[in-house]
Amino acid sequence: xxxxxxxxxxVGTYGGGGVHQYVEEQHRRLSDRxxxxxxxxxxxxxxxxxTWFVYSVLLGLWAAILFPFRRxxxxxxxxxxxxxxxxxxxxxxxxxxxVWNRPVVVHVHGSSxxxxxxxDSRALAWYQSVVFDASDRVVVLSPHWRDxxxxxxxxxxxxxxxxxxxxxxxxxxxxxxPPRLVFVSNMIDRKGVAELVEAVxxxxxxxxxxxxxxxxxxxxxxxxxxxxxxxxENVTYHGYVSEQRKRELLSEGSIYVLPTYAEGLPIAMLExxxxxxxxxxxxxxxxxxxxxDENGILIEPGDVDELHDALETLxxxxxxxxxxxxxxxxxxxxxxxxxxxxxxxxxxxxREVPALEGRGAGSSxxxxx
Numbered sequence: 567x568x569x570x571x572x573x574x575x576x577v578g579t580y581g582g583g584g585v586h587q588y589v590e591e592q593h594r595r596l597s598d599r600x601x602x603x604x605x606x607x608x609x610x611x612x613x614x615x616x617t618w619f620v621y622s623v624l625l626g627l628w629a630a631i632l633f634p635f636r637r638x639x640x641x642x643x644x645x646x647x648x649x650x651x652x653x654x655x656x657x658x659x660x661x662x663x664x665v666w667n668r669p670v671v672v673h674v675h676g677s678s679x680x681x682x683x684x685x686d687s688r689a690l691a692w693y694q695s696v697v698f699d700a701s702d703r704v705v706v707l708s709p710h711w712r713d714x715x716x717x718x719x720x721x722x723x724x725x726x727x728x729x730x731x732x733x734x735x736x737x738x739x740x741x742x743x744p745p746r747l748v749f750v751s752n753m754i755d756r757k758g759v760a761e762l763v764e765a766v767x768x769x770x771x772x773x774x775x776x777x778x779x780x781x782x783x784x785x786x787x788x789x790x791x792x793x794x795x796x797x798x799e800n801v802t803y804h805g806y807v808s809e810q811r812k813r814e815l816l817s818e819g820s821i822y823v824l825p826t827y828a829e830g831l832p833i834a835m836l837e838x839x840x841x842x843x844x845x846x847x848x849x850x851x852x853x854x855x856x857x858x859d860e861n862g863i864l865i866e867p868g869d870v871d872e873l874h875d876a877l878e879t880l881x882x883x884x885x886x887x888x889x890x891x892x893x894x895x896x897x898x899x900x901x902x903x904x905x906x907x908x909x910x911x912x913x914x915x916x917r918e919v920p921a922l923e924g925r926g927a928g929s930s931x932x933x934x935x
Contacts, residue, residue, distance in 0.1 A: 575639035647676030669918035708852035738842025748819035753785030758825030816841030844890035
């Protein structure tokens with residue numbers, strides 16, 4: 567690849583979480599097609615307390631100070647979310663657009679971005695519009711989020727692009743007997759862990775159908791899952807697991823459960839679908855646009871009775887579960903694979919930098935941390 571090749575700069579965060587995972591894979595995929603580099607906004611994705619907050623802010627400010635001294639790319643792709651993430655990333659959007667005078671793609675993630683946009687603050691609403699209007703393209707995860715963002719910018723600039731996974735990384739084992747419930751996510755309140763623990767505890771006594779439940783992940787609610795596993799021999803808590811082990815658990819599973827209170831388009835759910843699982847989740851974010859009667863059951867967040875009934879329905883309907891799992895696997899291959907999403911990313915870039923359209927093989931990449 568020559569020195570004159572158009573260059574894409576991805577601005578995101580590293581160190582854990584779904585957005586980090588997306589940014590890393592985006593970089594890897596694009597580097598096969600064009601010259602791409604990444605810039606780390608240096609904000610740890612997890613932590614708590616005043617010391618952590620101050621440390622995070624200082625790291626973020628230092629990264630922002632260093633940013634202007636790097637070489638200008640031809641287009642900048644900035645990942646953002648709600649609240650503080652938006653304020654932090656907005657600095658990069660405005661600098662790239664008005665100082666570098668480069669096209670900017672803003673990529674909106676975040677489980678509560680709709681609440682963030684529905685602010686009563688006129689000043690915040692104005693600033694949101696300023697940031698979006700400085701962007702040439704705004705990428706959202708689904709039509710639901712397009713409607714949310716359209717209240718702050720021209721709808722013609724918005725492009726729907728779902729999250730993606732790599733289907734070949736999963737090897738579904740359809741027809742598991744007994745059926746396996748799988749939860750792989752952070753052990754936090756927002757993911758509905760307390761409700762799932764109660765529902766599985768009830769299920770163990772309400773059905774004669776054998777089943778297994780596999781939990782993986784870490785967080786403040788890990789102890790409640792450990793107690794559940796200690797009480798029921800068909801429940802296993804794996805704690806934190808490697809990426810490879812996570813894929814194995816999802817491929818061995820029958821029903822992926824995510825009783826979450828708020829989501830964008832959860833990559834964890836797409837991974838469960840790639841593993842050939844039926845899905846039990848909630849009616850939040852983009853989930854209802856992906857999961858319907860043919861591939862899962864949706865409930866209202868926080869409703870333990872509904873969650874229990876959904877799990878019992880599927881545990882006692884193995885043929886239905888297998889059909890749902892196969893449908894989910896097909897859906898991932900046809901709409902949510904990285905191969906499809908990478909092509910769409912290149913189309914978005916090509917609208918702003920024509921030389922980037924239809925890029926072929928080859929690579930040139932670096933990560934700035």
